[in-house]
Amino acid sequence: MAIESPDLALQILHIEDSSADQGLARIILRRAGMACHIQPVETLAALQQALQERSFDLILADYHLPGFTALDAWALVEPLPARPPFVLLSGAIGEAAAVDIMRLGMTDFLRKEDIARLPMVVERAMEVHEARRAKERAMAELAQSERRLAELTEHLQSSIEEERASIAREIHDDIGGSLTSVKFDLAWITRNTPADQPLHAHAVAALEMLQHALGASQRIMMNLRPPVLDQGLVAAVQWLAESFERRTGVAVHMRTSSQQIAASPEIQLVAYRTAQEALTNIGKYAHASRVEIDLSDHEGFLTLEVTDNGAGMTAAQREKPRSFGLRGLQERARTVDGWLDVSSQPGQGTSIIVSVPLQAH
Structure with a gap:
């Protein structure tokens, strides 16, 4: 991972009390063509101050340091909202213990005797970190999209119910009232027309159809917004x-x-x-x-x-x-x-x- 522009230099926080190990890590990364700025810290107080003052792209940490361990450092790093990759670079613990520590959420482990592999480990840690961030962004966008969809669905359902209630009122007040008035008129015609007249038969048929229309309007109204x-x-x-x-x-x-x-x-x-x-x-x-x-x-x-x-x-x-x-x-x-x-x-x-x-x- 060659980084030529100084603006793109990796900002690395190195938790290490050995100046020789600090210099060796710097030399190996630069020989690999990695542009990086490494800030060493040797105490827990210095680590806490460094994390408060700026953000880092990656953290390298020895395990045993004067007065604290990498676990104490991790306790300060883990709650950070934009937590950088955390690579354990130590010769003081075995592979099995390192695996147990990694389960806490640290990114990778490298023994100091294999420090020549540090550029590859850093590159892999950055790739994994970027993939994780991309996944988190995608999940956040998906959650936001689902919230918006749920809000839209709720709004549409409310609008539909309001429109149904409005249509039901119109059917009841306008159409239902008009049909009822026509029903009274047709009933008057049937009562005041001789049964043997064609008008009487037409009025009876119309009254039956009107009764059907009234029943249909009532059914539609009840389906729209049942009282x-x-x-x-x-x-x-x-x-x-x-x-x-x-x-x-x-x-x-x-x-x-x-x-x-x-x-x-x-x-x-x-x-x-x-x-x-x-x-x-x-x-x-x-x-x-x-x-x-x-x-x-x-x-x-x-x-x-x-x-x-x-x-x-x-x-x-x-x-x-x-x-x-x-x-x-x-x-x-x-x-x-x-x-x-x-x-x-x-x-x-x-x-x-x-x-x-x-x-x-």
Whole structure:
């Protein structure tokens, strides 16, 4: 590793009480073509002062020094936020003891009798150090990216729920009100038109279609933002189960730990949307004949489990590129510090479990 520019010279702190060994290390590194600035220290106080005054690219350390050892030096170096590589250069300990010391986190060990290999050891230590720093930077960037993604997901989920609530209000106030007014008019026409007149038959047919439209608008409104959530999570999930059973004919059995479960609105919404998505998937794909829903708040956790006896899923089906339903549920659970687990085997049904800690909310 030839370093020609003085600006790029390695800054080395050499913990060594022998001036001969200090000079030998300097000569060997320079003969190898390494531009370096070596600052020797002989006491623990001098080491502490040097670490406070500046940063170093690498630390060389003898093991036995007057009044302290390399372990004492390492205790000062290890907590540094940008800890440099620490190479033990000593003839006072054996290989086995050196290996035990290295497990503490030091970078490398070289016996003084092999000091000719010092340039290679320094080069390797710097390469390992740079690789570690690159990994730490990559991990930090990944963690930051994941935090931003989680924040974006939470924001999107909140925006979606607000938009759903807004649309539900418009359906109830505008469309629902208008349809109800038309229903009254059609009802008046049917009451005041002879039954044998064509107008009467048309009015009756229109009234039936209007009743269907009113039912559809009510169903859409409830799916967007169910008012039943205001009565509590248990009532809301029970309403989902009953609606699903009426619509599909699939038997749903629900168990709950109590009739009222105390949870924040955010947690209740996560649990409700999980049950809603699970039942929607069962209705579309599972071909099930029975569904079981368990809702409990035992041991400080809200747990919702939806299980069916349908076709099940393969791992490939769960991971297909544009399958966002389960992934969306996982992200929802994370927004309230919870987690989602999916268990499924082809032909053996599917179980979806969401668990959320209640204490933090």
